[in-house]
């Protein structure tokens with residue numbers, strides 16, 4: 774599958790109750806054993822802000838989280854040191870995080886998403 778996709782449905786997330794998300798978005802070819810060397814990283818949320826991602830609402834804050842937030846059950850299993858964590862301020866705040874447009878250059882997209 775090749776083509777350009779935009780925003781909601783591809784790289785956007787909407788907060789639901791107690792939805793903590795650690796997301797590594799990777800487009801790649803997945804052979805029967807292991808990952809292809811040609812995998813392309815689209816976003817890992819390791820930076821000091823959300824970059825070109827569009828942040829709406831209060832659920833995401835100004836930058837990716839570095840792990841578990843106050844009052845939250847321990848968040849594990851994310852990759853690196855940054856993640857999108859919508860528990861900012863507890864379960865109440867809502868929002869939407871939308872990716873910039875990107876071209877899908879592989880047959881699959883891989884997401885690392887968790888929730889509770």
Ligand SMILES: [Ca+2]
Nearest residue numbers: 817852853855
């Ligand atoms: Ca990360």
